[in-house]
Amino acid sequence: MTVRVDETDRKILKALQEDAARSLDEIARAVGSSKTPVWNRIRKLREAGVIGRQTVELDAEALGFEACFFVLIRTSEHDAVWQGRFLEALRARPEVQEAHRLAGDIDYILKVRVPNARAYDAFYQALISEVKIHNVTALLSMEELKSTKMLPL
Template sequence: MDDLDRRILAILQRDATLPVERIAQMVNSSKSPVWSRIRKLREAGIIDRQVAILNPAKVDQDEVFFVTIKTSSHSKNWLERFAAAIATMDEVQEAHRLAGEIDYVLKVRVRDTRAFDAFYKRLVAEVDLFSVTSSLSMETLKETTVIPLDDDHADD
């Protein structure tokens, strides 16, 4: 990946609906090489997928809970059951296995606390959990899908 690829990716991360002609103008190139690079970035798996990012409040899904989980079992079987369970739960937007005292953290998006309670009951019915703590996000200060591609802000 060279600098031109990075500039193209930076643009696409912010707005993947832009026409190739516009992207080419923005990176001071012509349409054919930009289109070719985008195709190669897709084929290489660097561009994983393109999606529409919805406004949660407009679709009545604006409550976010962070769920921290401790487990007493660290077996392969337990992890497979846990991963399978959360894979079927559309409310789980992110799930991370952590190093440290907490084993897992989930980002869960729901309509309201009643919907969260229903999610919680399904989760604990699916897998044995040692300890579960939930925190309601009161305000989102920053949320992005953009992955930094350069070191321009490394000294900030």
């Protein structure tokens, strides 16, 4: 289903990105509308897939996940069977917060959140035991300067 997103929809989406727990009344006030049209627009945007699942942001460090690694992966395998096994291995690992297939010298980059370097090593050992990987480089993030899922609406 294709949906046309107008300026009011963008205002609603911006309000939801800022705080999805806001009440429908608050969102309606913020966009200068009433509840029913705002609710109908939100429903339409959900049905069209513009709005996905809603979740909460957790503080990783407060929960003991103090190490964030960016893992650069080069592989000599590019067939569908290998890619399927690799994707399955990534999906099975909750430590992997993001995974991207890249153009250029590096084939994949992963964002891996773990309690410490020892936990990263356990993740790494498990991954390479399941999937053949040519080269892995792990970069430890010393400080997160910016992180957002918000789109610039």
